[in-house]
Amino acid sequence: xxxxxxxxxxxxxxxxxxxxxxxxxxxxxxxxxxxxxxxxxxxxxxxxxxxxxxxxxxxxxxxxxxxxxxxxxxxxxxxxxxxxxxxxxxxxxxxxxxxxxxxxxxxxxxxxxxxxxxxxxxxxxxxxxxxxxxxxxxxxxxxxxxxxxxxxxxxxxxxxxxxxxxxxxxxxxxxxxxxxxxxxxxxxx
Amino acid sequence: xxxxxxxxxxxxxxxxxxxxxxxxxxxxxxxxxxxxxxxxxxxxxxxxxxxxxxxxxxxxxxxxxxxxxxxxxxxxxxxxxxxxxxxxxxxxxxxxxxxxxxxxxxxxxxxxxxxxxxxxxxxxxxxxxxxxxxxxxxxxxxxxxxxxxxxxxxxxxxxxxxxxxxxxxxxxxxxxxxxxxxxxxxxxxxxxxxxxxxxxxxxxxxxxxxxxxxxxxxxxxxxxxxxxxxxxxxxxxxxxxxxxxxxxxxxxxxxxxxxxxxxxxxxxxxxxxxxxxxxxxxxxxxxxxxxxxxxxxxxxxxxxxxxxxxxxxxxxxxxxxxxxxxxxxxxxxxxxxxxxxxxxxxxxxxxxxxxxxxxxxxxxxxxxxxxxxxxxxxxxxxxxxxxxxxxxxxxxxxxxxxxxxxxxxxxxxxxxxxxxxxxxxxxxxxxxxxxxxxxxxxxxxxxxxxxxxxxxxxxxxxxxxxxxxxxxxxxxxxxxxxxxxxxxxxxxxxxxxxxxxxxxxxxxxxxxxxxxxxxxxxxxxxxxxxxx
Numbered sequence: 115x116x117x118x119x120x121x122x123x124x125x126x127x128x129x130x131x132x133x134x135x136x137x138x139x140x141x142x143x144x145x146x147x148x149x150x151x152x153x154x155x156x157x158x159x160x161x162x163x164x165x166x167x168x169x170x171x172x173x174x175x176x177x178x179x180x181x182x183x184x185x186x187x188x189x190x191x192x193x194x195x196x197x198x199x200x201x202x203x204x205x206x207x208x209x210x211x212x213x214x215x216x217x218x219x220x221x222x223x224x225x226x227x228x229x230x231x232x233x234x235x236x237x238x239x240x241x242x243x244x245x246x247x248x249x250x251x252x253x254x255x256x257x258x259x260x261x262x263x264x265x266x267x268x269x270x271x272x273x274x275x276x277x278x279x280x281x282x283x284x285x286x287x288x289x290x291x292x293x294x295x296x297x298x299x300x301x302x303x
Numbered sequence: 304x305x306x307x308x309x310x311x312x313x314x315x316x317x318x319x320x321x322x323x324x325x326x327x328x329x330x331x332x333x334x335x336x337x338x339x340x341x342x343x344x345x346x347x348x349x350x351x352x353x354x355x356x357x358x359x360x361x362x363x364x365x366x367x368x369x370x371x372x373x374x375x376x377x378x379x380x381x382x383x384x385x386x387x388x389x390x391x392x393x394x395x396x397x398x399x400x401x402x403x404x405x406x407x408x409x410x411x412x413x414x415x416x417x418x419x420x421x422x423x424x425x426x427x428x429x430x431x432x433x434x435x436x437x438x439x440x441x442x443x444x445x446x447x448x449x450x451x452x453x454x455x456x457x458x459x460x461x462x463x464x465x466x467x468x469x470x471x472x473x474x475x476x477x478x479x480x481x482x483x484x485x486x487x488x489x490x491x492x493x494x495x496x497x498x499x500x501x502x503x504x505x506x507x508x509x510x511x512x513x514x515x516x517x518x519x520x521x522x523x524x525x526x527x528x529x530x531x532x533x534x535x536x537x538x539x540x541x542x543x544x545x546x547x548x549x550x551x552x553x554x555x556x557x558x559x560x561x562x563x564x565x566x567x568x569x570x571x572x573x574x575x576x577x578x579x580x581x582x583x584x585x586x587x588x589x590x591x592x593x594x595x596x597x598x599x600x601x602x603x604x605x606x607x608x609x610x611x612x613x614x615x616x617x618x619x620x621x622x623x624x625x626x627x628x629x630x631x632x633x634x635x636x637x638x639x640x641x642x643x644x645x646x647x648x649x650x651x652x653x654x655x656x657x658x659x660x661x662x663x664x665x666x667x668x669x670x671x672x673x674x675x676x677x678x679x680x681x682x683x684x685x686x687x688x689x690x691x692x693x694x695x696x697x698x699x700x701x702x703x704x705x706x707x708x709x710x711x712x713x714x715x716x717x718x719x720x721x722x723x724x725x726x727x728x729x730x731x732x733x734x735x736x737x738x739x740x741x742x743x744x745x746x747x748x749x750x751x752x753x754x755x756x757x758x759x760x761x762x763x764x765x766x767x768x769x770x771x772x773x774x775x776x777x778x779x780x781x782x783x784x785x786x787x788x789x790x791x792x793x794x795x796x797x798x799x800x801x802x803x804x805x806x807x808x809x810x811x812x813x814x815x816x817x818x819x820x821x822x823x824x825x826x827x828x829x830x831x832x833x834x835x
Contacts, residue, residue: 144459148514151523168519169807170467170512172816175825176502180509205510229502246502251832252825259834263497271499279499287499296503299511300461 123195131196135203135216141301145202149195159192160184175250179229207298220285222297227284238279240264326568330607342615342766346742349765352554353741356547357529363544460515465508468806469820471827494833517805521716522812524744531741533764558763562613566762570611577604578666585669594699597671598648605644612638614767618646623773625649625702625732628695629724632734633796634706635714636747637754638761639736642769649704650674650694652687659754672700684723695729702732707789708809713746714738716803717796720789730776733792735800739768750812772799 123146128139137145150156152164165181166172174180184193184201203216204225214221230238230246243264251260271279271287279287468474532547532554580600587593609616624647632639637660643649652674656664664675674690694700707720714737725731738745743764747757761767774795779788797804 141459145514148459151519165513167815168512168516169469169811169816169820170516170518171509173467173469173820173824174505174509174512175821175828176505177509177821180506180513202510202514205507226503226506229506230499247497250502250505250825251829252822254826254829255832255834263832263834267497267499284499291498291500291503293500293503296500297507299507299514300463302458302461 127195131199134196135199136206136214137199137203137301142199145199146195149198157192159194160198161192175252176229176246179246179249183225183228205297205299206301208294217298219293222293223285223288224281226288226293226297227281230279230284236281237276238268238284240268240277243267243279322565326565329569329610330572342610342613345613346615346766346768349742352550353529353531356532356550359544359547360530363547458515460511462511462515464511465504466517467508467512467824469808469817469823470806471823473806474824474827494831496833517716517803518807518811521712521718521805522748522750523713524746524748525713525715525740527740531765533743554765558765563763566611566613570608570758570762573604573607573611574663574666576607577663580604581666581670584671594671594701598701600670601644601648602646605641609641609645612641612761612767613765614638614642614645614769616642616645616768617770619770619772621646621773623732623775625734625773625776627698627700627702628730628732628776629691629727630702630704630732630734631707631720631724631792631796632704632736633714633717633800633802634708634711635736635738636711636745636757638745638747638767639706640704642736642767642771643704643734646771648701650701651704652676652691659758674703688723688727691724691727695727707793710809710812711747711749712809713748714740714802716805717793717800718805718807718809720793722785722789725779725785725789725792728779730778731788731792732776733774733796733799735772735774735796735802737770737772737800737802739770742766742768745769770800774799 123143128142131137131142132139149160152167153160154164154167162181162185165184166177171177171180184197185191186197189197200216204221206217208214208217208219227238228234230242232242232245244260247255247260247264268277268279271283273283273286274280466475532551580603584593584597584600587596630643630649632643640649640651648671650671650673651664651667653664653676655661655675655677664673667673668675672694674687674694676687676690691703694703705724707724708718709721712718743761743766745761745767747754752760777788777792777795779785783791794804796802
């Protein structure tokens with residue numbers, strides 16, 4: 115029972131997270147429960163292994179990319195609760211008239227863009243697209259077919275002719291997609 | 304000094320004699336299979352106390368919230384399809400439901416004395432956090448499961464889109480995988496070209512899994528909707544009211560100072576008696592008499608042991624009680640064996656253990672044919688299957704009890720059944736066991752607690768209350784594979800017990816997800832892609 119108190123959330127922390135992410139105190143408490151249950155070593159932070167221990171995530175073709183999105187560069191190999199919540203905040207539904215700092219359409223698109231942009235240079239190259247396609251289809255489709263899919267996709271989306279997809283081009287390509295619905299999770303109470 | 308000594312010895316003798324008489328009475332009654340109904344009465348009283356406690360917590364919580372100045376009484380988008388009426392009634396009780404002051408908590412630590420390591424990890428369980436909602440936010444009531452149980456309404460999110468499953472044809476859009484319902488044909492044949500938006504589906508499914516997934520929570524003790532006055536089921540040391548603290552302290556005293564010593568004694572006597580009796584039965588020559596004697600002795604001894612845990616077991620449909628063949632049940636803890644063996648005599652199959660379980664195993668093996676094998680032999684399926692077949696082929700042998708999940712699950716779901724026991728042929732008697740978690744959580748989290756810690760926790764719970772349903776026997780159909788048969792039996796048990804039916808393998812408790820499952824998902828996706 116000794117170090118339990120260090121794992122409880124303080125009111126100020128809840129308020130701070132609420133301010134930054136827009137989650138309600140109840141949701142924050144529930145998500146904190148989840149965070150601590152994933153945190154096997156009781157150290158207050160999560161590692162990549164902690165995430166990949168979730169079976170549904172481990173069998174997700176894009177599982178590694180999703181986990182990577184939690185680990186910003188330069189912040190080491192561990193994720194604390196605030197960072198955890200900031201990433202999850204991207205998936206809050208968009209509400210009219212409410213301050214949508216982290217879950218605006220643009221923020222959601224940025225998150226999706228980061229899935230493709232492996233080297234974080236703000237552009238999706240043909241090789242990066244090919245790598246993602248490999249992740250999603252495994253060995254079931256031949257290299258030539260994948261390459262042609264990648265090239266076609268870039269051709270359709272590229273507007274300034276640099277053979278790469280920038281963030282603006284990405285947004286334009288997903289103009290007609292209901293990003294709000296596809297990138298929002300329905301949170302309860 | 305001498306006066307004090309006299310007082311102590313007199314009061315001791317006053318207490319000890321009725322105590323011993325009481326003990327003898329319990330054992331005697333248990334051994335002849337009759338019951339005074341004391342345990343059921345005790346359980347009824349406990350229920351009333353829990354109900355009172357819950358309402359009390361709710362009222363206290365509402366008062367607290369009213370005092371706090373918060374504007375968000377009801378989020379507009381909280382059109383929760385979570386069971387809001389149930390939430391209303393049980394919610395505030397659930398949320399941070401604790402009436403334990405730090406002082407009382409420390410008391411628990413001190414009194415529990417040496418070796419109370421069990422409590423520290425136990426209190427780590429997250430407490431349910433559904434907040435008290437303003438009455439205006441009533442959602443519709445959640446659907447009841449067939450046996451009247453309510454599904455777990457303590458979720459944070461509602462999952463409406465893709466949920467990945469190890470068998471991709473069962474990837475589903477709504478809760479547990481639907482048995483034998485592959486995705487609709489029209490979707491399969493509708494191939495689309497690759498779009499940049501295709502990844503969004505996987506990303507959302509992945510993040511939803513991070514927030515809440517079907518599997519990892521099965522290996523932790525079940526969350527309770529409202530507090531049951533045990534320190535181990537709440538992790539928020541928030542003080543609610545004096546009344547509740549008093550009730551908790553009283554409960555604590557009753558459990559530790561009265562029930563615990565009583566139960567330990569009964570358990571000790573029970574194990575001795577079991578060893579003694581099975582030893583005697585072992586000397587009787589083979590035959591009808593031995594089998595009859597074995598049956599009687601088993602039921603008597605396990606009856607005594609079950610009273611060591613204050614168990615109140617209700618058996619449903621006794622006409623389906625297995626007489627021979629194979630009996631399969633969902634597995635929550637070693638106590639499952641005890642629960643089932645109080646009503647019928649089984650042959651057991653399992654790994655040879657050391658320690659306490661090993662003693663019991665050796666005792667039982669003397670009187671009747673059980674199958675215990677070494678760990679190394681577990682891998683040798685053929686040998687085990689052969690012995691199974693031998694046992695089952697003799698109709699005079701008692702039914703053999705098998706837990707096809709292979710590991711303990713927390714009694715909220717049934718995970719994949721291993722096909723080994725379904726290949727043997729013969730008749731399968733499914734049995735569903737459901738514990739009532741309010742009185743004591745029977746789940747044995749073997750990675751966290753040792754057997755002794757677990758028994759200690761069992762003996763300091765209120766009681767073990769469970770329902771056992773005997774289901775009608777099932778046979779393998781023509782042309783049905785063992786795996787399909789196993790799944791059929793599993794869904795039958797899950798439906799009866801009100802448990803979630805999962806396709807996932809229980810071994811995920813210890814092992815990582817297999818690569819093949821991910822590859823199966825990749826294959827599934829690639830089928831949907833239209834290629835140039």
